[in-house]
Amino acid sequence: MIEAALQLSKSDFKLDACFSVPGRGVTAVFGPSGCGKTTLLRAIAGLEPDTRGSLSVNAEQWLGAQGCRAVEERRVGVVFQNPSLFPHLTVEENLLYGRRRLRKVTKLIETKELIASLEIEKLLLRYPEGLSGGEKQRVALGRALLAEPKLLLMDEPLSALDQSSREKLMLLLESFLQEIDIPVFYVTHSSEEVARLADNLVLLADGAVTDHGSIQDVLGAVDGELSRSDTAFSVIEGQIATKQLPGLISVDCGTGIVFQVPDSTSMSGKRYQPGSGVRLRIRARDVSLCLEQPKQSSILNILPAVIAELAAEPYNGSRVVKLDMAGKQLLSKISEYSVQQLELRAGQSVFAQIKSAALI
Amino acid sequence: MLSQPDIAALLITLKLAATTTLILLLVGTPLAWWLATTRSKVRSAIEAVIALPLVLPPTVLGFYLLLAFSPDGPIGATTAALGLPSMAFSFWGLVLGSAIYSLPFVVQPLQNSFSSLGRMPLEVAATLGAGPLDRFASVVLPLSKMGYLTAAVLGFAHTLGEFGVVLMIGGNIPGETQVLSIAIYDHVEALEYSQAHWLAAGLLLCSFLVLLMIYSANRRFYLMKTA
Numbered sequence: 104m105i106e107a108a109l110q111l112s113k114s115d116f117k118l119d120a121c122f123s124v125p126g127r128g129v130t131a132v133f134g135p136s137g138c139g140k141t142t143l144l145r146a147i148a149g150l151e152p153d154t155r156g157s158l159s160v161n162a163e164q165w166l167g168a169q170g171c172r173a174v175e176e177r178r179v180g181v182v183f184q185n186p187s188l189f190p191h192l193t194v195e196e197n198l199l200y201g202r203r204r205l206r207k208v209t210k211l212i213e214t215k216e217l218i219a220s221l222e223i224e225k226l227l228l229r230y231p232e233g234l235s236g237g238e239k240q241r242v243a244l245g246r247a248l249l250a251e252p253k254l255l256l257m258d259e260p261l262s263a264l265d266q267s268s269r270e271k272l273m274l275l276l277e278s279f280l281q282e283i284d285i286p287v288f289y290v291t292h293s294s295e296e297v298a299r300l301a302d303n304l305v306l307l308a309d310g311a312v313t314d315h316g317s318i319q320d321v322l323g324a325v326d327g328e329l330s331r332s333d334t335a336f337s338v339i340e341g342q343i344a345t346k347q348l349p350g351l352i353s354v355d356c357g358t359g360i361v362f363q364v365p366d367s368t369s370m371s372g373k374r375y376q377p378g379s380g381v382r383l384r385i386r387a388r389d390v391s392l393c394l395e396q397p398k399q400s401s402i403l404n405i406l407p408a409v410i411a412e413l414a415a416e417p418y419n420g421s422r423v424v425k426l427d428m429a430g431k432q433l434l435s436k437i438s439e440y441s442v443q444q445l446e447l448r449a450g451q452s453v454f455a456q457i458k459s460a461a462l463i
Numbered sequence: 464m465l466s467q468p469d470i471a472a473l474l475i476t477l478k479l480a481a482t483t484t485l486i487l488l489l490v491g492t493p494l495a496w497w498l499a500t501t502r503s504k505v506r507s508a509i510e511a512v513i514a515l516p517l518v519l520p521p522t523v524l525g526f527y528l529l530l531a532f533s534p535d536g537p538i539g540a541t542t543a544a545l546g547l548p549s550m551a552f553s554f555w556g557l558v559l560g561s562a563i564y565s566l567p568f569v570v571q572p573l574q575n576s577f578s579s580l581g582r583m584p585l586e587v588a589a590t591l592g593a594g595p596l597d598r599f600a601s602v603v604l605p606l607s608k609m610g611y612l613t614a615a616v617l618g619f620a621h622t623l624g625e626f627g628v629v630l631m632i633g634g635n636i637p638g639e640t641q642v643l644s645i646a647i648y649d650h651v652e653a654l655e656y657s658q659a660h661w662l663a664a665g666l667l668l669c670s671f672l673v674l675l676m677i678y679s680a681n682r683r684f685y686l687m688k689t690a
Binding site: 148149150173174175177178179180181183185187189190191200201204205246247250 | 583584586587588589590591592593594597601602605606
């Protein structure tokens with residue numbers, strides 16, 4: 104478990120964050136710009152000396168009654184927003200900076216393997232100056248991991264990159280962060296990055312945690328901050344189906360639910376093999392409800408569902424409805440007017456029309 | 464050419480400048496580091512005190528040092544109590560005077576260099592397990608090479624050219640406290656212009672070469688950084 108109750112006052116900003124998340128997997132810290140995500144991350148790392156409260160990471164007390172553990176004693180890997188390689192050291196020396204300072208190398212992470220999987224073998228003897236943004240971030244990630252951290256913190260590591268290197272690093276992170284057995288905190292304001300990477304979610308607004316827990320629980324909270332916001336979305340996991348329709352990619356989400364997504368592989372450059380696991384991100388505002396199955400619609404995905412829960416109150420004229428599709432959870436945001444007209448209530452069977460689903 | 468006392472003056476000057484520079488780098492490093500990183504309110508006051516030699520006439524500084532060196536002064540009383548010889552009119556008195564006089568020329572380049580590093584490299588090093596001294600040695604020092612070169616050269620060159628402080632506290636004892644600038648003054652007073660020329664031109668050339676060295680090193684460093 105990672106349990107935090109952190110307070111920090113700055114001249115123009117106050118952080119008061121209490122949450123607990125499992126001590127493994129990727130925890131996304133999500134919220135709008137300026138809500139204190141980076142400050143929270145810095146407080147966890149120990150880089151904000153005025154932080155008060157308590158913090159324990161997998162039973163190790165980093166901050167609390169016994170005092171504050173120094174940054175260099177926490178063994179926390181940090182990948183900052185802007186690549187921060189040491190300019191006077193070669194890539195190889197950068198990579199080994201933390202590892203050389205380990206009291207005992209457990210070989211949990213093999214240097215050669217890591218360098219190979221980050222695709223930075225050819226850069227080892229170069230200095231950081233000539234490297235591209237994507238290369239620098241991969242080296243920074245490698246450097247943090249080779250120090251065998253007990254917690255890896257990433258602060259919007261993709262935001263300073265251009266579109267193509269961002270996509271490349273994202274693909275790497277997706278496979279990578281799931282494999283390593285180190286808990287990761289990943290700060291982002293992009294719902295796509297959350298949907299692609301996160302197992303747990305900590306929602307932050309104005310320096311306070313508004314919700315935290317597993318991604319399905321937080322995303323599915325109909326009265327939560329996230330559901331009320333315009334970015335409300337659901338994540339559904341599935342596999343690429345073996346049977347495909349022309350121009351479409353079919354995603355089998357089990358128990359008879361199959362999503363059709365336009366094949367845009369040529370655009371994203373990704374190749375999908377049948378059977379490979381994928382995630383779909385579906386915005387709540389792209390899901391509308393019908394009482395009867397519509398016929399001859401251009402909408403690709405019309406699926407039967409049961410209303411599991413309605414938000415207690417409408418918010419800004421619309422209401423969030425949580426649907427259950429054979430065990431998969433899907434949020435829909437529809438107008439309060441429609442809720443009244445269709446007399447929607449929990450337990451009712453409906454058809455969900457999904458205008459678009461993004462394969463991520 | 465150079466007479467015996469002139470050569471002695473040259474050697475004393477070089478020894479004085481080298482000793483002063485070394486001491487200033489040792490003392491200036493923690494001082495500059497503190498100034499570059501502290502959030503203390505007294506920082507501005509300390510900075511002003513360090514910058515004083517930039518604006519004060521050297522004779523003012525020399526006058527107060529002379530008072531301090533006197534048997535009743537704080538430094539004189541201390542050295543007497545410890546059984547040490549008086550600092551006045553001695554080489555080590557000159558070193559102390561020069562160190563105070565050249566302090567801003569060493570501290571300011573170091574402070575600028577430390578400040579320009581920003582906190583990022585140090586924070587990264589800390590997260591990678593490097594303690595405070597380790598961070599300083601493995602990150603701050605190598606990234607502050609130019610600052611150290613500038614500080615050393617300015618401190619050395621400034622001490623070479625010192626006149627007022629030395630005259631006040633060191634007097635003019637050939638072979639002991641007579642430095643180049645005072646030897647030149649003596650030659651001019653005695654209308655020995657050709658000997659004054661040798662020393663003056665030598666000092667001029669030497670200072671120019673030293674400054675040329677820093678500026679070209681700075682330029683190379685800058686070009687390397689932007690390449």
